[in-house]
Amino acid sequence: MDSKGDIENVNLLSNSLVKRNKTRWAIGATLVFLLLQCVVSGPQLLLSPLFTPTSQAPPVGMDSDLASGISWFACPDVTEFDCAFFSVPLSYATPVPDERVSLALRRYPATAPKDQYLGTLFTNPGGPGGSGTAYLVERGPALSKILSGRYDILSWDPRGVNMTTPPLGCYTTDFAEFLQEFKQTQLGLPMSPHYTLANDTLSPGAAAAQAGADEWYLRTDAYYQATVSSCAKNGNSKILSAVSTAHVVQDIRSMLFALGEEDVGLNYWGFSYGTILGATFSAMFPELLHRVLLDGVSDSVTYTRDMYTWGKSGMNDTHLVWEGFLKECAAAGPTRCALAGEGRSAEDIETLVWELEERLLAHPMPVAYTGLNSGILTASDVRLAIFAALYKPFAWPSLAKALAAAISGDGGPLIDMNGFQSLDERRDRDPLDNVFHRYMARPLSKPVGSPLSTEAIMCSDTLRSALLPPGATEPNQTYFRQWAEELALQSPTGENWARWIGRCRWWNVTAAEVYRGPWTKEEGLRKTKFPVVFFSMDADPVTPLSAATSMASGFGKDSATLVINRGYGHCSIAHPSMCVAKTMRAYFFDGVVPEWGTTCTSDPGQLFPDSSVLSQGEHVPHVASMTAEDVEIWEALQTLASSEHNMW
Template sequence: MLSLSGAVLISALLLSPVTAAQAPFRWDNLVPSQNLAWVECYATFQCTRLEVPLDYSDPSIGTAVLAIVRLPANVSSAEYRGPILFNPGGPGGSAVDTVVNLGSSIQLIAGSQYDIVGFDPRGVSYSTPVASFFATDAERALWNAGSVPTSLNASSDALPHAWARARLLGTLAAQRDSGILRYMTTDNVARDMLRITQKFGEEKLQYYGISYGSILGATFAALFPDKVGRILIDGVLDADAWFNANLTIEATDTDKVLQTFFDGCAAAGPDLCAFYASTPAAIAERLAALTAAVRATPVPAVTPAGYGLVDYSFLRSALFSALYVPYQLFAPLAHGLAALEAGDGAPLFGLIQAAQPPPFTCAGSANPVPFHLNNGEAVVAIQCGDAVEVNDTLPELREFYAEAARTSEFVEFLVGSNRVSCAGWQVYREGRFTGPVAAKNTSFPLLLLTTSADPVAPKAAALKTLAGFPGSAIFTQDSPGHTSLTAPSLCTVGYFRAYFQNGTLPPPGTVCPVDVQLFGGPSSSNATKRTEEEGDTAVLTALKTIADVVLPIITRRGL
């Protein structure tokens, strides 16, 4: 979720990310249709390309074509309950690739009565026309190389430099627009979801959205409150803040997650946490000293995955990245910090670079699949095209950033750079929806899921969203990290399934424990016993599959 200054991909920090579907299915060989003309694809899936209006208020302007994939339900027609549409966040993540990788896992949890459906939003990935600001892959790589990674606190000219680059990018986007950019807004994607639902022969949307997908789900409910079937959103963002280009509220719990690193490391001990000290305060002091040392003297790093400098920006970016996925990254982060303290930057640098494409190379023309990995461009186009026009002068932006910094020490990668990335955007659609994201009555209650400490989607944002949809429900997973997917919880899965199977809402105040501990310690729950007694091994495996696929998307930072 969230477009930030620089092209660092937090997903690269994940140790074993699942790549996009390996089978080279050629979407450009499918003839677009105004109906769901399914063909077999990806072994067990079905694919289609659906034409939709670029502008629903004026269909004469032209059409976009949506790439849609489904894992069909595995029940009789009498038991069939329609599609569940899925959005993996980003914005700009390919739901097609995602569902091909994890559709069976979602179906296992939600129920085999449902089709699991992924569609690439207009302008994104396999959907056409594709949003692109760059003429070649090499040009895109050169731009990204100039952006990775940059902390707005790194130097006195970091903010002006980021502001100027955003204005440059906005000019490139406007000049090279294929005609899709002004129509990529979230309200149009919500209208596309209704169109897809209706093409299935259904009246109401069933939907599962994560991170930015929460904004999409809430926007749909605001626009079409009478078309809500089941909408489950996880990692709930403040949609009104999104549309107002002021995400300060999203930083509410960021520092709280960092504190869980200090607390968890002290509790885990030196065998499990390499950056251990006897108290959380001592670990915090140790990290502050290391940060100051690296700011003064960057550390070179050479690894099999590439080489570079571990400087202040790199270290700060790695820290912020780990806050998204504490259960996956806190232990290797601690190891990297301890090595860096000893003068060795390779472990921390390698942790980031291991999952990146080979450095200093271009893919060339050997790839049989047409260009579709435009998540960087898409995240900027959607976020900035959604928001109110940002016309901040540099002094105004400095004032905005200084005020936002009161909320979190990591505002350099969240609020400030979010505002910065839209400072030069020029392509807007008149009459686009910008809120308020609320509805007095929806035809079925929404279900909101939050964690106890989310670095970019705090519970405060979820509660604000809840207030906009009376009668809906919220429950909390007791874990740090962005969305519930960062830690397995059979309790959470139980409420997820009950909602889609029976429409059951959790009781007020419900808090679910997780079945894992930070730094790899033994779980304090009875997950293992429950697994043996209730046969939940498959569910835990499904959760891991979903996490491995989705976390790289929701933790990706774009251009």
């Protein structure tokens, strides 16, 4: 194929790569920028020449005196972690010496004895656009406890994200970018009311929503174009065209070789979009896999080839999670769920919520300053809060309280759930004003996720032509609106999903390298060195079970297996199961591949628990009978389930 775009293609690390000492306990005290060049060889790497990867072949073209590995130092912000900056080529096609990307890495060191050490476990929180360095601070210790401290847990900021440089450059500060996103968010959603009058007459709320929809689509498209224009005017065109998943996969390969772990292969636990990243690595470099667990599986096939189909299929099970919230609230009763009432059914609770939304469509609720936010509560706020809470059942009691308060006339709790609590922290400041002396999106005490990073990566990966009417070269609002309205009918949170996907219609930066297949054995996908575990909840709001089933089937039973957990939320850690944890441990520790279709169930007592016994874990009946090791695992699972950092 022809090579196109600003960024070229691939090169390989040299055979003279000096392997890192596998026992990582000696930590470098000084910061060294490693100049690495690595290979990319992907079977169907589009917009670049094709390469056939040779098993275990190290990337070529690297100075051997700089190939001793990654120099770690104690992170100055959280000293129990290790940090590093790792240099890779901007282009993997024809590397230019002065054009490089400096990846920000963070590692939580293994705590087990050396004779139990299993190497490095890479992890990605999803997004795309999630910051691995921020995510690891919050979740690294708990992930390590689940795996008995036997791995170094490593994550990083992918290209275009947080502290990895160069930044995208579309805005001079994260606050300027935030204001652009904030203004767009204030437009709300193109609401499709779920509650209407029994006859064919439009209710006041439905009439208001219909009247405002035309303006919403016009204004939202204008905001999409403003973002693209900002990148065209101010952005770094070379990095903007080099942030695709295919580029990041090659960065992982570079890190694997620099760690000296290529003979063993990649150990990886990816969540949400991180499953697309892991599946792409598995497809491009099947000979380099050791243990790869993909948790909360997104459909890589439609993500890369037809984002409209990906968007709709991603909402396949959202209604199951919403119905679960309603059912479990009714069962919990008024002492544990604020929306419940004596004799109130799940259907009654749903009607209360849609009636609230209906009123807010016609008459937004004024909200006095809460200490965090003020303004008006809208129907969009209701829908956004529901969407966020469906990700993690731990948030369901808070959602119920906020909705109940709004029904009673107090919109403060609901505004705060959606709010921009970190607004003061985001105000204009020197973008280098942090301990690492490079661009940092915001303090590590908060989850980091940049909508612009998400847009740049996601829209680089997908086929833009599939988002346009047949034969068209420019976006068509009617075409998008028809799709968005169909999605709204399919899912109680469909409008929110549509708002994200609509961005890619306007994204006009061509990625220098993308991977769009093969994704199945029939298409030519090669057998992996060790089977990949595709894991799915059976009621996940954004990555349905059908996606995991389809992806695992495409890889084939000689390269993959499927594990299912009966529970709610996004990814396994949203609604924990000791069965899942032990299945994962057996896979990561001993290479025990679970049988296809292995099914677990989330442990009881976690949904709308009695707050009076929550801290003692007594709401989970079997905790008292657990071993000390199991209690530690369970506590780590609960830490992850209650984490502020959503998987994307």
